[in-house]
Amino acid sequence: MKFESKLPDIGTTIFTVMSQLATEHRAINLGQGFPDFNPDPKLLAQVTQAMSDGHNQYPPMPGILPLRQEVAGKVQTLYGRAYDPITEITITSGATEALMASIQAFVKPGDEVIVIEPFYDLYIPTIELAGGVPVVVPMQAPTADQPLYRVDWQRVRDAVSPRTRMLMLNFPHNPTGIILGESDLDALEALVRDTGIMLLADEVYEHIVFDGNTHQSVARRESLAANAIVISSFGKTYHATGWKIGYCCAPKALTAEIRKVHQFMVFTVSSPMQFALAHYMQDPAPYLGLSDFYQKKRDRLHAGLSTTRFNPLPSQGTFFLLADYQQVSDLPEAEFAHWLTTRHGVTVIPVSAFYQDPGAPGSNHQLIRFCFAKQDHTLDAAVAKLARI
Incomplete structure (x- = not known):
């Protein structure tokens, strides 16, 4: 053939x-x-309990409401952003599906998507499958005097064109391990204000930030959150990467488009895992x-x-x-x-x-x-x- x-x-x-x-x-x-x-054995026991309780059939397409409510509460407590658990939070088959569904929902053939290099290997194939054009902007590599990778936000701004649809972000960053600071959010705010660009924020390592620093989610700034899809991962947070369960938070209009793709990509994700996670998240100590x-x-x-x-x-x-x-x-x-x-x-x-x-x-x-x-x-x-x- x-x-x-x-x-x-x-x-x-x-x-x-x-x-x-x-x-x-x-x-x-x-x-x-x-x-x-x-x-945690407690989480594993709650999965078993959820199965015994009969949670073995299709859950609602966007995820069970108790889990979405727990996510909403966590995000509001940590970042000050109130997402409606009914219309603005979707449980996905890992962060991978959240990223794929988001790009398929918004990137049309010929649209440009800015990707900061180095980048997780999922990004470019998902853009290309949607018919989009990846525009790669390299970070500044480490030197003896500056041992961290750095984002040159002016180079990111210079990469924006009339065809630019989206900027992909990944912080805390895989593979470099760098995080965003307040000045980075300031630069992003100016960029969004001047261009109206959409942000796709891969924040799966949100709870792994060191040396007393705080994760600077784009959800912290209203002007950013209004144009952003924020994605995270239960697998990374709870040592359960094989469960492949994540979520995305976005304004109602954006979420509606993402769910159109999500329902035909996977429809929904594992029922007993969702019920277990909803119960387990009631204690914030693990994350x-x-x-x-x-x-x-x-x-x-x-x-x-x-x-x-x-x-x-x-x-x-x-x-x-x-x-x-x-x-x-x-x-x-x-x-x-x-x-x-x-x-x-x-x-x-x-x-x-x-x-x-x-x-x-x-x-x-x-x-x-x-x-x-x-x-x-x-x-x-x-x-x-x-x-x-």
Whole structure:
């Protein structure tokens, strides 16, 4: 059969490739971003209870109301934005589906969508499937004097054209670990005011922000929230990435369009998980304590890497940490990640994989991404292997 691929340049994701390589070589997998430990037993017990209580059939298309009410209460408490749980919050099949449904709902053929590079690999394929045109704006890469990636908001503004439909945001940022500050929200407010651009804010790591900082959600500013779709993830927050349950918050008119796509993409998501999450969210302690939980793991990995020839960079949020390997090798990042897995038994993700052209010299800064959402003994075992290099 002859056919023309809708995604001719897309292959298997780097996460699948590296995880398979880790399995083949029995390497310690600090690449793909998922915990190697279970959710809270209380949450697991509530799923079982929900099944026993008969919550095993289709729930409402936008999600069960008690869960949407819990999300609304959390968002208002943390960010001061009141979303109507009936008309402005939708429970989705992970943040992935929320992103896909949002882009399909609003991006038409020929529309431009600004993407800040490096970026999560989902973004460009979803834009292209909608017929949109991704416009990539690179961050400033780390230097010895400035060890964090930085967004040049003037370059973002310069990328706006009459065809621009949307700006994709991802903070706390995967893979770089940077977060937004008040000045960033100021720059975004000016951009939205002057252009009317829509924001698609991927905030799945909202509860993992370190060193006493606060997550600066776009929901905090009325002028931003009015033009924004804000997406988050129960999987990232409650160590249950395999459940694939997320949500999106948006003004009523935007939500109505997203739900048109959502109902035909998945219709709805797992009923017992929703009831369990609604019950579990009544206690805010798990998500309020998540930053401290992961900061200990970040500090553990950072301290361990500091005893090796790898140079860990600061991580302001997420459960990822970057490190440069200039003292180890001059290989390009993808080759180095392969070598590290096959020769030394530790799997990481090359940061170049988050660039539009991973093989380009400008995409390779001798940086690799570690995931520290792992048990302490897993992190220690990986550091022990790295220390022998």
